[in-house]
Amino acid sequence: MSSGPLVVLVGPMGSGKSTVGALLAERLGVPYRDTDADIVAAEGREVSDIFVEDGEPRFRELERAAVRAALAEHTGVLALGGGAVLDDGTRALLAGLPVAYLSMDVEEAVRRVGLGAARPLLAVNPRRRWRELMEARRHLYTEVARVVVATDDRTPEEVADAVLDALELSHSPGPGPSAADAAGSREPGQEDT
Numbered sequence: 001m002s003s004g005p006l007v008v009l010v011g012p013m014g015s016g017k018s019t020v021g022a023l024l025a026e027r028l029g030v031p032y033r034d035t036d037a038d039i040v041a042a043e044g045r046e047v048s049d050i051f052v053e054d055g056e057p058r059f060r061e062l063e064r065a066a067v068r069a070a071l072a073e074h075t076g077v078l079a080l081g082g083g084a085v086l087d088d089g090t091r092a093l094l095a096g097l098p099v100a101y102l103s104m105d106v107e108e109a110v111r112r113v114g115l116g117a118a119r120p121l122l123a124v125n126p127r128r129r130w131r132e133l134m135e136a137r138r139h140l141y142t143e144v145a146r147v148v149v150a151t152d153d154r155t156p157e158e159v160a161d162a163v164l165d166a167l168e169l170s171h172s173p174g175p176g177p178s179a180a181d182a183a184g185s186r187e188p189g190q191e192d193t
């Protein structure tokens, strides 16, 4: 039986879940998984295409199933899409798990993802949309989080360290050539999930 993920990352678009998640997985010597990537792989289409072709409700259905499967199967580091916490069942499944909420302020969010066409929900007026999304979701991220880690003005490495400290996980380096180096070479301002 699976013991569940070692770390689950939640937070808004652009908070660094994928970069930080990959770094954490490397440091902990465990695999990294991302539910958006699972959906894209299963559907053979990008998230933005699913939104346009089938609508957000269909994407949320796919997301709910992807999160459920990943929580049941994955024992490494797991990053959830920014809207996954909207689902009551998902939040119930996250109860008691080592969930870290990567928080950030709106200016940093817009700087990182505002112009990214890959984010259908931020396609028009990203600053206002992001604020609205956070108003609706902030309490949900907080509800499921065991720890909250601010990402503003921090490098992905610093955020990863802060997550490990907050969750009281050891900092042992992962084996083999360093994917952390590759992930760490990304500029903090570059797009990320």
Ligand code: S3P
Binding pocket: 011, 012, 013, 014, 017, 036, 047, 080, 081, 082, 083, 084, 118, 119, 120, 121, 192, 193
């Ligand atoms: C969404 C966040 C995205 C992706 C989709 C919807 C959201 O994931 O699931 O575009 O509702 O916040 P990231 O947070 O990984 O960008």
